Amino acid sequence: EPEVTQTPSHQVTQMGQEVILRCVPISNHLYFYWYRQILGQKVEFLVSFYNNEISEKSEIFDDQFSVERPDGSNFTLKIRSTKLEDSAMYFCASSLGQSSNQPQHFGDGTRLSIL
Amino acid sequence: TQLLEQSPQFLSIQEGENLTVYCNSSSVFSSLQWYRQEPGEGPVLLVTVVTGGEVKKLKRLTFQFGDARKDSSLHITAAQPGDTGLYLCAGDGSSNTGKLIFGQGTTLQVKP
Numbered sequence: 001e002p003e004v005t006q007t008p009s010h011q012v013t014q015m016g017q018e019v020i021l022r023c024v025p026i027s028n029h030l031y032f033y034w035y036r037q038i039l040g041q042k043v044e045f046l047v048s049f050y051n052n053e054i055s056e057k058s059e060i061f062d063d064q065f066s067v068e069r070p071d072g073s074n075f076t077l078k079i080r081s082t083k084l085e086d087s088a089m090y091f092c093a094s095s096l097g098q099s100s101n102q103p104q105h106f107g108d109g110t111r112l113s114i115l
Numbered sequence: 116t117q118l119l120e121q122s123p124q125f126l127s128i129q130e131g132e133n134l135t136v137y138c139n140s141s142s143v144f145s146s147l148q149w150y151r152q153e154p155g156e157g158p159v160l161l162v163t164v165v166t167g168g169e170v171k172k173l174k175r176l177t178f179q180f181g182d183a184r185k186d187s188s189l190h191i192t193a194a195q196p197g198d199t200g201l202y203l204c205a206g207d208g209s210s211n212t213g214k215l216i217f218g219q220g221t222t223l224q225v226k227p
Contacts, residue, residue: 033214100145106157
């Protein structure tokens, strides 16, 4: 069964450094998402992306965050200048559509640790 | 702000027991999803409920969507150690952008 793949599985970065998290969504999917999960807390929506544009972003997704689909297969999340509070699991998801019978499929996440 | 509250947050039971996990909100959702998440992995979809009052069964798991589409429950019959994991409910945000709003999860441990 096709799956969403994320790399790296674990990223350790010094505070203030830029980090890029990579995702390869399922190939025929059109909608892409990033979520994060701080240890012990809820999974939180960050951003949705469709047709090469951001559809919606949360309050968490400030100017330090950006997303890109550079080559038609990868979907990346960049954090420009990381902060300690950016430490979390970051999940990428994709879906074929937005109806209830076209659910989001999640990758296994990237654990981001900011030192 | 749409919120989903799950209860209980932790549940430890013996193999063979039945259990129910609840997912409640004061907001109406057009659909609710239930996911299961294993350590080190992403959430995996179990079921989507769409119609108020809908009941769906997945082997020993029974999912119900409240009549008013504000709440949902997951009932497991004769739990097995393989059911151990984190169960998450998620509802579609009201913005029609695919945004999912998650509950905080229920950690289930089934002891042999």
